[in-house]
Amino acid sequence: MKVLIVSMSTLFIEALQIAIQDKRPTWQVDTYPIQAPIFNQALLKKIKELCIDIVVIETTNQHFALIIESLKKVKGPEIDIMLLVDSRMGEVYHHLKDEERWASVTKNTGLDEFLLLMESFKSNTPHLVEASLKELDKQILKDLAVGHTFEFIQRTRGLTAEEIDQVLYRITTYFKVPNYIESISKAFEQKIIAY
Secondary structure, three states: OEEEEEEOOHHHHHHHHHHHHHHOOOOEEEEEEOOOOOOOHHHHHHHHHHOOOEEEEEOOOOOHHHHHHHHHHHOOOOOEEEEEEOOOHHHHHHHHOOOOOEEEEEOOOOHHHHHHHHHOOOOOOOOOOOOOOOHHHHHHHHHHHOOOOHHHHHHHHOOOHHHHHHHHHHHHHHHOOOOHHHHHHHHHHOOOOOO
């Protein structure tokens, strides 16, 4: 797998590059430091030249909206993008709901879980497969509907980030929507969860 790590923090990208190469020595991991939360055609050119599979972009809370808008202007349709975010996951999903081949992961995810998420990267493209909701999926939908964070759900239910990602995938596939926020609305409409 070919991965490109992009960040405004050189220390972060170098540390993540070393950590990934230590765990997955067969992966080609390159870095791209940026000076401001604005992306240009040079990044897109580097992605194409290196035939990158996944671009991992580290964001900060104050910059994530600017980074997303900037990326929308330079990205190509064949690029898979994974955003690493501090928090405010709901806002990130709102910005990405119409974007295919994008996903977001919280920065408090462990390295092993993060690598598994990268290996099973599905992005938020709706898939035409039949899915059914498990009882856990319904419980997590209820948790999200009342405003619990992914970190809270992970901690209280004893789930890994990968398990939560799988639940979100089942939920969005079941409702045929690009993100969990729209799934909550559909779940209320279909009386799968109640106020």
